[in-house]
Amino acid sequence: xxxxxxxxxxxxxxxxxxxxxxxxxxxxxxxxxxxxxxxxxxxxxxxxxxxxxxxxxxxxxxxxxxxxxxxxxxxxxxxxxxxxxxxxxxxxxxxxxxxxxxxxxxxxxxxxxxxxxxxxxxxxxxxxxxxxxxxxxxxxxxxxxxxxxxxxxxxxxxxxxxxxxxxxxxxxxxxxxxxxxxxxxxxxxxxxxxxxxxxxxxxxxxxxxxxxxxxxxxxxxxxxxxxxxxxxxxxxxxxxxxxxxxxxxxxxxxxxxxxxxxxxxxxxxxxxxxxxxxxxxxxxxxxxxxxxxxxxxxxxxxxxxxxxxxxxxx
Amino acid sequence: xxxxxxxxxxxxxxxxxxxxxxxxxxxxxxxxxxxxxxxxxxxxxxxxxxxxxxxxxxxxxxxxxxxxxxxxxxxxxxxxxxxxxxxxx
Numbered sequence: 001x002x003x004x005x006x007x008x009x010x011x012x013x014x015x016x017x018x019x020x021x022x023x024x025x026x027x028x029x030x031x032x033x034x035x036x037x038x039x040x041x042x043x044x045x046x047x048x049x050x051x052x053x054x055x056x057x058x059x060x061x062x063x064x065x066x067x068x069x070x071x072x073x074x075x076x077x078x079x080x081x082x083x084x085x086x087x088x089x090x091x092x093x094x095x096x097x098x099x100x101x102x103x104x105x106x107x108x109x110x111x112x113x114x115x116x117x118x119x120x121x122x123x124x125x126x127x128x129x130x131x132x133x134x135x136x137x138x139x140x141x142x143x144x145x146x147x148x149x150x151x152x153x154x155x156x157x158x159x160x161x162x163x164x165x166x167x168x169x170x171x172x173x174x175x176x177x178x179x180x181x182x183x184x185x186x187x188x189x190x191x192x193x194x195x196x197x198x199x200x201x202x203x204x205x206x207x208x209x210x211x212x213x214x215x216x217x218x219x220x221x222x223x224x225x226x227x228x229x230x231x232x233x234x235x236x237x238x239x240x241x242x243x244x245x246x247x248x249x250x251x252x253x254x255x256x257x258x259x260x261x262x263x264x265x266x267x268x269x270x271x272x273x274x275x276x277x278x279x280x281x282x283x284x285x286x287x288x289x290x291x292x293x294x295x296x297x298x299x300x301x302x303x304x305x306x307x308x309x310x311x312x313x314x
Numbered sequence: 315x316x317x318x319x320x321x322x323x324x325x326x327x328x329x330x331x332x333x334x335x336x337x338x339x340x341x342x343x344x345x346x347x348x349x350x351x352x353x354x355x356x357x358x359x360x361x362x363x364x365x366x367x368x369x370x371x372x373x374x375x376x377x378x379x380x381x382x383x384x385x386x387x388x389x390x391x392x393x394x395x396x397x398x399x400x401x402x403x
Binding site for chain 1: 343
């Protein structure tokens with residue numbers, strides 16, 4: 001490997017630990033950075049003392065990355081969050097996530113090992129506290145590293161009540177958040193768990209959990225809470241409300257587009273698919289055609305309750 | 315020819331499937347459904363360099379079919395594997 005300048009972990013850095021979905025992240029920040037201001041949504045997940053090993057390590061610095069991007073392969077140039085100011089690249093040993101917050105701004109770069117265990121963020125100093133780029137890059141590392149631990153970040157909005165959660169999937173703009181709001185408004189006892197990127201985890205006893213995370217889209221809802229996953233429902237806009245349960249292959253196909261496993265890495269993509277395969281074995285998966293109205297929420301809740309009663313009988 | 319090693323056969327519910335993640339910038343992932351015979355062959359052929367005769371022999375070993383039918387089925391399956399890009403280039 002050619003000689004490249006890397007960010008060193010040293011005395012000028014502070015080490016932070018966060019536990020998300022029971023998994024430990026280790027983050028080295030420059031001492032000049034106020035971690036509470038740079039990562040406000042991580043505050044509920046901060047831990048002082050840790051035992052156990054981290055699932056990943058991220059070192060943040062303000063140096064410039066010297067690697068020659070001409071030598072790397074472009075995998076993607078589209079991002080829902082960053083528009084066309086984004087690139088995802090691959091070299092023999094690394095993945096590179098490159099983005100800028102606007103045309104005038106400097107580039108942020110992240111260099112990650114192929115398993116996303118080792119990550120170096122080459123940050124833009126004047127943006128570390130004023131933008132959410134760092135939080136977003138940490139989400140990228142967590143989404144891939146967690147897959148090795150039966151844990152999957154999904155694009156979903158989640159409501160919970162009395163220790164049980166229901167996750168709503170759907171393409172951006174389908175109305176996941178809107179549907180969650182309907183549950184909070186018209187059904188009793190529900191709270192929002194997360195509005196954009198919760199984590200699904202399969203425990204050793206095959207019980208399936210869903211956790212709040214520091215990533216919740218535009219809704220500031222960063223709850224360090226895990227509940228049992230009662231159902232996963234994909235939403236589509238329609239002229240009338242109708243829920244259809246899916247099984248086996250159909251259920252897996254319903255889940256797959258909402259997972260965050262990298263499709264350019266067969267190991268990570270396979271791990272994601274395996275987790276979804278197990279999720280559909282233990283948790284009801286359905287497709288709700290719906291209007292944005294109270295009846296849609298009522299119908300969905302009733303169908304889930306009925307499904308659970310039927311499965312207990314079986 | 316050799317089957318692609320990055321693809322994994324999965325038994326999901328009543329189905330045997332292979333999920334192939336799209337590699338282009340636009341996500342066009344595909345799911346292939348295999349019947350029981352194709353799934354059994356997929357397992358038998360793992361990691362082996364095989365041709366149409368090998369597939370025919372496997373079919374004759376397991377099923378009550380004549381050689382001509384087995385050979386036709388083997389050719390059809392291999393053509394499908396090739397056209398769908400499920401074997402190594």
